Amino acid sequence: MSLSTAYFTLLCVGLGLMLLQLSVSQKRLEHLFFAIFCGSMAFVAAQQLSADRLGPYQYLLGIGACATCNAMWLTAKSLFSGEDSISKRHILFAVVLAALVVINNSMQMANELSILSNNVYSLLGNSLSEIINLLSSTVLLLICWEALNGISRKPKDEFWQRVLFLSAAVIGIVLCTVVEKAFVPVDKLPTVSPWLVVISALQVMLVTQGILFWRLCKKETDTEQMVNELSQGESLNIEPSLVSGIHTLLNEDKKYLMQNLKMIDLANELNVSEYKISRAIRYHFDAPNFNHYINRLRIEYAKELLERPESQHWSILSIALESGFSSLATFNRVFKKQLGYTPNEHRKNVMQKAGAPVHLI
Known part of the structure; x- marks a missing residue:
């Protein structure tokens, strides 16, 4: 399978899962944040697929890819700590990181269009990239922490949901850091690195969707039990x-x-x-x-x-x-x-x- 096919798969999965979250009748914050994450990953794929044709204008699509790890962090926080755990400062932090990504892509486009000189771009662009990498690394750790925090005290279903999510997050991080830097030769990085990113993104998206579906099934089971008890006239029969x-x-x-x-x-x-x-x-x-x-x-x-x-x-x-x-x-x-x-x-x-x-x- 070619790399373009892999990116096309990521694009389709991202758009499909985004639309699936938006179609949920009783949306919760985790659905909205996960939809933003999936849409952002679709922009990542679209940028890579159209880079040769769009040239410097590919970074307009890169602007849409500003909510990857930050949106997934908010998804994990809402999923495992509840909607009430998300405050304005959490949203602000995620928005600041997204804004930095937008500025970085805008600077890259301006540089390739010769609007921004190479000297200015080298000075500002490199510093901005370092800040983004530092904040992104911090967010990745926070994603793992949300799943790990209090895991031993959780009921069986949520315990295994957290284990599943944490495993997917750790696998993604290891693939894009340890495996890439320790096991991939430098001359093969341009070919192998995109594959690692695509594989990591796909498995995180599919696992997260699986957990959301798991919770939906559990809710439907409880609702069915409620209907059965009500039909049997047991609504007030509290032991x-x-x-x-x-x-x-x-x-x-x-x-x-x-x-x-x-x-x-x-x-x-x-x-x-x-x-x-x-x-x-x-x-x-x-x-x-x-x-x-x-x-x-x-x-x-x-x-x-x-x-x-x-x-x-x-x-x-x-x-x-x-x-x-x-x-x-x-x-x-x-x-x-x-x-x-x-x-x-x-x-x-x-x-x-x-x-x-x-x-x-």
């Missing part, structure tokens, strides 16, 4: 042992203090379906959904910490993390939504009544 188990895990063991706690974590602990957990939360614990109930418990705990004299020197960020939230932005948003005022305002009011100095950082 006392299930209610007791949820109460023990959340109110006594304080599982809600675990960051990124998911309903499937409780379901696996109690050996029941997610639907049964959801039903018990709605009908017995008087909450519209699982996340709302968990956030309610976390906010109550955070209020206690904000009111304790011994923790008044703690920063608001420390309070947020200690209460189970993964970011300060999420904590502030949920706190204000439930109580109508911010954590800082709550602490200020409590401390003013007690006559103590206020720590708002």
Whole structure:
């Protein structure tokens, strides 16, 4: 198979998976970020396929390839840490890296069109490339970290999903770094290196899509079980042992203090379906959904910490993390939504009544 065929395959797979994510009826952030990644990889393939015909204008397609590792990092973060774990600073970091890639491609095109002198390009272009390589390497490590973080505490399904994703990411990194530099002769790099990139990209895309499909099947299984139980008139038949188990895990063991706690974590602990957990939360614990109930418990705990004299020197960020939230932005948003005022305002009011100095950082 020729290299052009490999790039054409990457182009088709990238476009196909991008359209597949956009066609999902109930899109989550991981679908959107993965669609951006697949589209960006399609631009990579298109640039390589049309480089000879487009000449310097190939870099216009290169501009579209500005969301590769940064988009995959956001995909992994959303997939394994939840949508709430992504804050504005994560988006900003990814956008900055994309902007640097856009600037780099623009400079390359300007240089080949003789708009930018060779001396200026050599000075700025080389420095910019080094910065991009450094940031990209950092993002690749973050991708692996998202899959590895807390993997031993995850339920069986998510454990193997993380192992699968981590394996694909590590294989891709090893192929494009260790194998390329240690085992490929310098004179064969122009021929072999593109193959390594294509193979790495394809296997990462296919594995990620496989994980998304895995989760969809699991969700459909739970939905089918819910429909079957409802058809049998069991909607309110909640076992006392299930209610007791949820109460023990959340109110006594304080599982809600675990960051990124998911309903499937409780379901696996109690050996029941997610639907049964959801039903018990709605009908017995008087909450519209699982996340709302968990956030309610976390906010109550955070209020206690904000009111304790011994923790008044703690920063608001420390309070947020200690209460189970993964970011300060999420904590502030949920706190204000439930109580109508911010954590800082709550602490200020409590401390003013007690006559103590206020720590708002």
